[in-house]
Amino acid sequence: MSCITHAEAWKRLSAMNDILILAHAKPDGDAVGSMFALYHALRQCGKRVRCEIVDVPAALRFVVAPEAFSDFEPAHVVTVDVADQKLLNDCFKNTYGSRVELSIDHHGVHTAFAEETLVDPTAAAASEVLFDLFTIGGVALTKEIATCLYLGLSTDTGCFRFANTTAKTLRTAAALLEAGVDNGAINIEVFETKTPQYINFEKAAMNALRLCLGGKCAVMVLTQQMYREAGITEADTQGIKGLPRMIAGVYAGITVTEQPGGVYHASVRSKEPVNAAEICAEFGGGGHKYAAGCELGRDKEEALRGIVAAAERQLAKANLI
Numbered sequence: 001m002s003c004i005t006h007a008e009a010w011k012r013l014s015a016m017n018d019i020l021i022l023a024h025a026k027p028d029g030d031a032v033g034s035m036f037a038l039y040h041a042l043r044q045c046g047k048r049v050r051c052e053i054v055d056v057p058a059a060l061r062f063v064v065a066p067e068a069f070s071d072f073e074p075a076h077v078v079t080v081d082v083a084d085q086k087l088l089n090d091c092f093k094n095t096y097g098s099r100v101e102l103s104i105d106h107h108g109v110h111t112a113f114a115e116e117t118l119v120d121p122t123a124a125a126a127s128e129v130l131f132d133l134f135t136i137g138g139v140a141l142t143k144e145i146a147t148c149l150y151l152g153l154s155t156d157t158g159c160f161r162f163a164n165t166t167a168k169t170l171r172t173a174a175a176l177l178e179a180g181v182d183n184g185a186i187n188i189e190v191f192e193t194k195t196p197q198y199i200n201f202e203k204a205a206m207n208a209l210r211l212c213l214g215g216k217c218a219v220m221v222l223t224q225q226m227y228r229e230a231g232i233t234e235a236d237t238q239g240i241k242g243l244p245r246m247i248a249g250v251y252a253g254i255t256v257t258e259q260p261g262g263v264y265h266a267s268v269r270s271k272e273p274v275n276a277a278e279i280c281a282e283f284g285g286g287g288h289k290y291a292a293g294c295e296l297g298r299d300k301e302e303a304l305r306g307i308v309a310a311a312e313r314q315l316a317k318a319n320l321i
């Protein structure tokens with residue numbers, strides 16, 4: 001396993017054919033956008049390529065290319081936006097997990113699992129890494145490719161609001177707009193539009209929101225019953241996890257979600273100086289400094305106690321409590 005440069009990664013991709021592209025489970029805009037941007041770029045190079053992905057949120061499906069779901073035995077497997085092999089969907093992990101030749105990612109906590117890894121932790125999104133890769137490879141930036149990359153870049157930066165947005169991110173976005181991306185329409189569809197089911201779910205989530213640790217931590221528990229009652233799935237409610245951190249004075253916003261199998265999962269969003277990845281690392285999870293996740297087991301009360309205690313330790317470390 002080794003880390004390679006953009007040029008080396010492009011050389012490696014150029015030598016492949018019959019390629020399968022995978023992204024992480026519970027795909028977000030960067031996972032979906034990166035996947036289909038790479039799909040179109042490799043198709044442009046005349047290669048046979050296919051994608052496998054499940055549970056794509058409805059609002060992100062406009063970049064999904066239906067023809068990408070063909071069914072040939074891949075000779076090569078490439079992942080995008082996957083920080084760790086365990087973040088692959090179980091069915092793909094079992095079939096292809098040990099066969100990944102190239103992993104293209106931007107997570108600082110990337111745990112190498114592929115033969116070769118192209119990881120740029122200064123990039124705001126895997127889509128930003130791909131933009132650089134395509135520039136080196138001389139890929140024509142079609143409106144289709146630019147739209148996929150824009151989806152990745154805009155969603156991973158909260159529409160260019162988060163601290164991971166750099167001057168280079170904005171220059172990349174500018175190049176995508178010059179390639180014809182309809183950013184206004186995409187932003188309304190992805191960031192401003194909610195289904196009636198989502199609004200109902202959000203009401204229930206807000207009712208479940210509680211402050212703790214002297215108002216410096218907020219916790220929200222989302223249960224399968226809440227999803228059932230609102231008629232919505234977790235895949236279509238990813239944005240809700242930003243809610244706890246929105247409260248003024250909160251440094252650690254925690255969303256504990258009951259999974260269909262009964263296991264509880266925590267998503268932690270933090271504010272400077274609190275490190276969400278360190279909170280989640282206590283439970284074997286990971287992510288970014290201000291957004292991370294982990295598994296907490298099947299006991300709800302124990303899960304809540306554990307994650308709040310971990311948040312308390314990080315708040316104390318930062319002298320906030």
Ligand SMILES: [Mn+2]
Binds near residue numbers: 030106124125126156
């Ligand atoms: Mn990403």
